[in-house]
Amino acid sequence: MSRVQTFPASAPINFVSRNRNEGVSWATSALVDTLSSSPTLRLTGTPTISSADEDIFPSLPPLLHGHPDIHLRNGVMNAARLADANEPDAERAFFVGDLSQVYRQHLRWQACLPGVEPFYAVKCNPDPYVLRLLAALGTGFDCASNQEIAQVLALGVSPSRIIFANPCKAVSFVRNACTRGVDMMTFDNVDELYKVARAHPRAKLVLRILTDDTKSLCQLGIKFGAPLDNVPGLLAKARELELDVIGVSFHVGSGCYDPSVYTDAIRRARQAFDMGAAAGYTFSLLDVGGGFEDALFEQAAAFLTEALAQYFPDADRKGIRVIAEPGRFYVSKAFSLAANIIARRAPLAPSPTAEQEDGPSVMYYINDGVYGAFNCILFDHQVVQPYVLSMGNSFHVSEAEPVGAASVWGPTCDSIDCVCVNTRLPSALRVGDWLGFDNMGAYTSCAASQFNGFEVSKVVYTTGGGAGAAEVRGALARFAKEAHGL
Numbered sequence: 001m002s003r004v005q006t007f008p009a010s011a012p013i014n015f016v017s018r019n020r021n022e023g024v025s026w027a028t029s030a031l032v033d034t035l036s037s038s039p040t041l042r043l044t045g046t047p048t049i050s051s052a053d054e055d056i057f058p059s060l061p062p063l064l065h066g067h068p069d070i071h072l073r074n075g076v077m078n079a080a081r082l083a084d085a086n087e088p089d090a091e092r093a094f095f096v097g098d099l100s101q102v103y104r105q106h107l108r109w110q111a112c113l114p115g116v117e118p119f120y121a122v123k124c125n126p127d128p129y130v131l132r133l134l135a136a137l138g139t140g141f142d143c144a145s146n147q148e149i150a151q152v153l154a155l156g157v158s159p160s161r162i163i164f165a166n167p168c169k170a171v172s173f174v175r176n177a178c179t180r181g182v183d184m185m186t187f188d189n190v191d192e193l194y195k196v197a198r199a200h201p202r203a204k205l206v207l208r209i210l211t212d213d214t215k216s217l218c219q220l221g222i223k224f225g226a227p228l229d230n231v232p233g234l235l236a237k238a239r240e241l242e243l244d245v246i247g248v249s250f251h252v253g254s255g256c257y258d259p260s261v262y263t264d265a266i267r268r269a270r271q272a273f274d275m276g277a278a279a280g281y282t283f284s285l286l287d288v289g290g291g292f293e294d295a296l297f298e299q300a301a302a303f304l305t306e307a308l309a310q311y312f313p314d315a316d317r318k319g320i321r322v323i324a325e326p327g328r329f330y331v332s333k334a335f336s337l338a339a340n341i342i343a344r345r346a347p348l349a350p351s352p353t354a355e356q357e358d359g360p361s362v363m364y365y366i367n368d369g370v371y372g373a374f375n376c377i378l379f380d381h382q383v384v385q386p387y388v389l390s391m392g393n394s395f396h397v398s399e400a401e402p403v404g405a406a407s408v409w410g411p412t413c414d415s416i417d418c419v420c421v422n423t424r425l426p427s428a429l430r431v432g433d434w435l436g437f438d439n440m441g442a443y444t445s446c447a448a449s450q451f452n453g454f455e456v457s458k459v460v461y462t463t464g465g466g467a468g469a470a471e472v473r474g475a476l477a478r479f480a481k482e483a484h485g486l
């Protein structure tokens, strides 16, 4: 008998204790009642059989067809079957990755910023399918470490399509870049110039300047970027060391919520270009960094295009190549996470405000948390919003379903492991039900740990149910052929 069935936990929480010192008592008799009635999980909805018709990459998990929602549901149904078969960890959380969404973002990029070449920031999500798809689509890659460089080169990507966009690198990493033929790399300090002069004197250096990052969730300026005041000195030193500086880069900060900052950043880049000319360099590269938010992308692109026209009117004609390092823009919406409710309890100290509104808050414990996929809450300042994926063996939650205050917690024994402090979920939600989370593609699994013995959630891949599916398959199949089926 499966764990899910043994403890259906359909017992209502007994909120008898409102005093934190008294603790919580459960309606044990109701719980015992339900133990005898082990319902089989019979999920209604759209059971769709989706299979991979061919394995494009034999070394990777299969690439399925169909809308990601179908795969979220299939995963839930599959978990029920595995639970029936006594499979350990049957109800494990899982991602569904929709590669056609990555493809659609690429089309959006090309439509809005046709003159700006994207170099995907690998750190954001180094997923093997995402990297292959972007390589197939012809993007470049922003790598920050030996490992990221190795991962991209292993796909057969030319080292000329990589920018080593970490201004502070270990000498051995610089030497390795030299060996591997990765020449483009950023710097923002004098020590870096000495390192590069020693370890990779042929490098094509890109000066990372400081720009205003106060309108971003993750401000990078406290760590990277040379203030314009320092630029002439840095360039003089580069000249002295006979290094080739080819251009300028900046990063407005990750998760930028005011796209007008690109205007000021481009203005500063123009000044840095002029300082380059004064130092005897002819810059040919402008790297506008990352920070592109999905919802604000068109606005950001408009600000960028206008600023480029104003400050770099000759960008195309005079041999200035413009590149960018988008990360989250490409992947954030492409991944959803399904997590199982593994436990439920009443809080020791029910929140007084929530109680006034609609009764005491319920604590739900799910099987992925801030030490796993939801590290984006701590490191990336994300706010996540759960929705009900399945409840009471059904994928349909009625609009009329009563909802109440709830908090959602991860599975580890640490109290920092809180996914959602205060949300509203159906009061009928029970152990064994599933929650879904969208927009889980950026800065999630790549920074997940296995703290407390909880595995990093795996991904189910699909080429989606609509626009772009055939193109993704075609691009990947061609790429696999060229790259000898990696």
Ligand SMILES: *Cc1c(COP(=O)(O)O)cnc(C)c1O
Residues within 6 Å of the ligand: 121, 123, 124, 142, 165, 166, 251, 253, 254, 255, 256, 289, 290, 291, 292, 325, 326, 327, 328, 329
């Ligand atoms: C993280 C990072 C990026 C990607 O930022 P997004 O906000 O995800 O687009 C690009 N460039 C550099 C140097 C970075 O550190």
